[in-house]
Amino acid sequence: MSASKPILRTKILDQPVRIYRRYTREVRRRGATLGHVKIWGRDRSGERKWIVDLSPDLQDGSLEELITVIHELMHVADWGRDEIHIDRSSEDIARTLWRLGYRKSSQDATDGGH
């Protein structure tokens, strides 16, 4: 599993983040949790490096997937924030974007940009 390729490499506040669509022990152990984020190291400047695992159960392009991605990235942006804040904010932001018409396109995610 650790040899699998991330679906995206990005940065949040200069911190490298790799996003995977896979089951990990953490995701599985949490049962209903559709995503999981963890610190996996630090880069040369001491910034944290992160891994976000999305459950393959998440339907690709669904609102639920959008909520989960925003949720996990908000943890990266503000580690230590309480779960209720992250939960409510990510849902509100995702639902707002959804109502504005934002949807996943058929284009594959790319590593471009960073």
Ligand SMILES: [Zn+2]
């Ligand atoms: Zn959370």
